Amino acid sequence: MKKKWKHKTWKEKKKTFRIGAVVCIIFLGLSFIQTPKYEEEDLTFVTVVLTGKPKFKKRVSTKGSTSYWLVLPTKSINYDVTGIDYKYLKSYRFRSDIRKGDQLKFGVVDDKVFCISKNNVDYMQFAKAQFHKQQNQLFIRWLSSCALFLSVIPLVFKEKPKLKYNDGSYHDISFGTIFILGTIICFIIILIIIGPKFLSGSEFA
Known part of the structure; x- marks a missing residue:
């Protein structure tokens, strides 16, 4: 039975972020070799x-x-x-x-x-198709880079970092929540900059 995120040890959580970082690197790399953009x-x-x-x-x-x-x-x-x-x-x-x-x-x-x-x-429409590919690649690269950055941050800390409040109490930093919210915010910002029409790489009927 899988452990819930909050019950995982810091070591187990770091392993998850490490896997996430590797996945981001793979997607980042694929954006440079898949659906190549051509000049005439x-x-x-x-x-x-x-x-x-x-x-x-x-x-x-x-x-x-x-x-x-x-x-x-x-x-x-x-x-x-x-x-x-x-x-x-x-x-x-x-x-x-x-x-x-x-x-x-x-x-x-x-x-x-x-x-x-x-x-x-x-x-x-050759020029429009190549521009679409360029924008699609940029979307994947930017989003993968943001997610990679958010995945790497927890790996810097050997022990689970905590925040100290004014009353002297300590609270864990929720890197899982930071990753999810950060990725969603990055997605929305990139989507606004790139444009939703360039997000898809699949074919229309």
């Missing part, structure tokens, strides 16, 4: 002919989250539009204009498509 010069531009109808895919995970992506079949490879970039696909116009046999120009990295054009008409 990072893309390779290729001209392709669609060998099949573009396929809009949908997957529902066991946790209930839904992801969407687009598969673009060509003779050599199936290209994909996924993640945040999928959000900035001009879906309605794309569905109306693009057919099997069309010649398209793609801006790609490996098999991932970040720009699509036909007859000089753009079907993806």
Whole structure:
């Protein structure tokens, strides 16, 4: 049976904060390698002919989250539009204009498509997608950094610190409450600065 937080020893509480610090470091590190942001010069531009109808895919995970992506079949490879970039696909116009046999120009990295054009008409909002990724990464980095700072503070103290009041009594400093409230406040402040629309990294339908 798990101990309640207030019944844990200082050593046990520090272990929890140490684990929390490691988790924050992992999230901080992942923000630099997941969903990379590209510049236009990072893309390779290729001209392709669609060998099949573009396929809009949908997957529902066991946790209930839904992801969407687009598969673009060509003779050599199936290209994909996924993640945040999928959000900035001009879906309605794309569905109306693009057919099997069309010649398209793609801006790609490996098999991932970040720009699509036909007859000089753009079907993806590349700059907006990359800005969204940048803001999303900043949100994760700032929140992870705040949580990391709040996790590290208790680790500085070898013994459980106490506050002395004017009447001579001592009271424990509730680092658990400080962590929770501090993280919530940081979340709200960062959300206001970054903007709620950039919080999500999942795909819209």
